[in-house]
Amino acid sequence: MIKGQEFIDALKIVAPGLKEILGKDFVLVITDQEQFLDYYPADTFDLKIQRGNQIPPGDPLRLAMAQGCVQSNNISKEVFGVPFKARAVPFYDDNGSVMGGIGVGVSMETEVTVMELSHHLQNSMQDSAKALEHIASTSEMINDIEQVLHQHVTAISSAAKQIKSVLGFVQKMAAQTQMLSINASIESARSGESGRGFGIVAQEIGKLSLDSKTTTEQIKTLTDQIEEKINAAIHGSENVLKANHDQSVGIQKITATIEELTAISEQLAQIAQDL
Template sequence: MSNRIIGLDVMEAFTKIAPYLNHLLNQDIFVSVMDTEKIIIHQPAKTFSLGTKNGDKIGEGWVGYKAMKEKKTKSLVVGKEVLGIPYQAIAEPVFDENDRAIGCIVVGASIEDTVRLQEIIGQFSQAFDQVGTGIQEISSSSQHLAEIGERLSTEFHHTKEDVKKSDEIIHMIQKIADQSKLLGLNAAIEAARAGESGRGFTVVAEEMRRLSEQSKTSGKEVKEILSNITIAIDNITDQAMETSAISEEQSSSTQEIAAATQELKAQLDELNSFIHKL
């Protein structure tokens, strides 16, 4: 394969350049060059150490050992619980002209910043999920409130119509009271003409006029009460309509915020996927 590292001279070149790679790449990395038995040179990272040194025997669990045995590039991610800092190591086997693995080059780097960034993205993503859920609840509540406002407005309209009908009834009662008063007056006149024999009729005429006056007075009071109720219904209807309009506007705004939140969350997910590919 064309991308394979071939030749002992390449291993020797890496051995010479290993102490400078950390500085040249401006990254916190370690470099190990090994043959099939031991570490030829190990250049530790600045912030963490594997605890290995030049001349150490290669263990079977080492990523370099596995790369040479399987004759392919191997990658290993180690969590911070091992050395206190998470890191990733990539092992590339070196072959001779007969395709035999004669050594390995291992380069490892701290991924602490990457892991921390993933944690932050995860926290943001979780927070956006919670915000999105809250916004949906607010939007749903706003829509429900708008529906209630519309229903109240309809009910108040019907009530106002009923009040108008009641006002017509009161007007009819007042008309009947006026007629009753006129009848009582005529009855009193006729009773006066009848003299002694019409005295009982006079009592009835007086009672009719009295009831007529009471009915007219009560009708005026009821009419005034109904008028106040109509004014109150108008005010409540206006407030219900205003509440409904505000709720609809709030629902629309929260939906826009929810859409923006989802878009930002999608961008964070995309960023997280990109980081995993690094």
């Protein structure tokens, strides 16, 4: 409880230097029960109070004196151009009767700016988290598709190897057929006129054998090229799978960081609100 005229007189003496002492920008008003006796404006905002003016009805100072207790209010920026926290305290005479009130308004511009930045940071973090969640979902889908594609390419590579194995068998058969054709031609020559027809058949078999050999060589060349491309595709697919995995790990780390920053910004907003 603030009591005595001597305290008020002392407050009037030190009031001009209080802002420098406390390091805060604020307004200070002193009233009796009906009107403003003294007014000390802030550096950044002015309540336009004139000494001798009547205290408006509903003013925190009137409530503080009427109820005999401290009144606190937060005044928005729209009212005087700067947000501030108002606090009204009644003071008493030596008999315990209310003599008047002391009102202090402390600028909250810094606190409000911190809160606004904090809310902006929270919104940005939430938007970033949603974007990362979408990227992670897309990444998982791409990874699933890439794994299926990798399986298909591996299966094609296995089929290409089987084709090469079959071609090797065909080449072997063509060589054996060619050898049989040569032997048949020799036997046909030994048989003379009676073996001429057999010789013609042997020649045709030899031609087919040569054609088969040429064709299998061409197929083998193409199969080798296909296998080379498939191996390159498998290597690229493995790199993509690894990159997707690394991206997924990176997204998880970034998401964790965003969650930490969001928590910090919420704490910052709470601290600014409590100032």
